[in-house]
Amino acid sequence: MVAFSLATGLRKSNVTGLCWSQVDLPRRLAWIHPDQSKTRKAIPVPLNDDAVRVIALQVGLHPARVFSYKGEAVAEVTTAAWYKALKRCGIDDFRWHDLRHTWASWHVQNGTPLNVLQELGGWESAQMVRRYAHFSAGHLAAYADKLPTSTGARDVAGVGAVLV
Template structure:
């Protein structure tokens, strides 16, 4: 700490810092004394043992090692842990970036990596990986004592992907369900029907247990720890949902058993084959959430009612998922009677 005292019309500065010798200096003006004290304290702290260790870590640790520690310590606590591990694998496949000491990585290295990624992935995927890298650097700097500047703060951020507007065209739902019915597994059709009718996310569907279904089968309850927003919600089921779940439930099923005891990879493979058979290779599973949300509005539900079912917390996000057909809107319009010209 610095102490500044006035002696015989001059200002005397003493800077004491643990691990360093006492520094003294005298000035005619107090502002000069304050400036010297601040500069001296900053310089001494930079030469402290802790700062030296932090600098050594930055030159010793590679980004690959930091990514592995992040995956071991930070990723498991996230709801998106499985997806994040997949992104980690993609990042580790970039030796030009991840094998460099973390303290040597510059904004230009990030830009070069981003340029390579854009050649093989969509802009949205590059943005998610960019955001993950940014958080990795921040955790290393703030929590792990690595003396490193975050190069992603200087690198150009990828643009957010445009909202998709893919909906099921007339006749496509029948084609899709017919293709699902030809799958070797019995769970694909009810899974897809639930997605179309409820707007539940794939992760939410896969987390459902038989205890989450109401006794009368009219709705399911999603616990807060299973939803993206960490808030519980109740989702009504259509008659076909109730019928399919009733047929799907084993006689000896326990209340704690998952309704769809599947991995995301199993769903991905079955879904990919089904959409190819249906002739809809551009259809994503998440598009079914857009379809369901849009249908709720077309059924006449208001914004609050739709949000209660889908779990959207803001009107802006809800608008991204609602793609209303102009024909449906036109049928609701009641024009005044034409006047004679």
């Protein structure tokens, strides 16, 4: 379920509550119903290779729910097993929701436009998505270079540059 959360950015309740009726593996798509989303709007969830692999491993384990443990639908994930796993990994102060933040940060770092990330994550406002904007500044470099130099030095690589 951790790998699925990192692949989709879904909230904990959306992962634990995901039913087979919400998954279309051939189309590589899942969806969250409006009554299951924080914003009360449906969320389409495109499934990348990692998400498809995780779901494929769950086929046939439970008749209704995608994620199960010993034949029973998973209702809660932050159990003693979760905390023991964090301890084994040397991770302190980490919540399941931090997986969603990691997913969003990875998207920004890899160039996903913020408006696309907003749709992928089902955020209602751009303000919520802007929390991740600081993870990528590469697209700003071209604009920073538009300013004239105040020193007259044009070659900052060192070839003929004179800095004041």
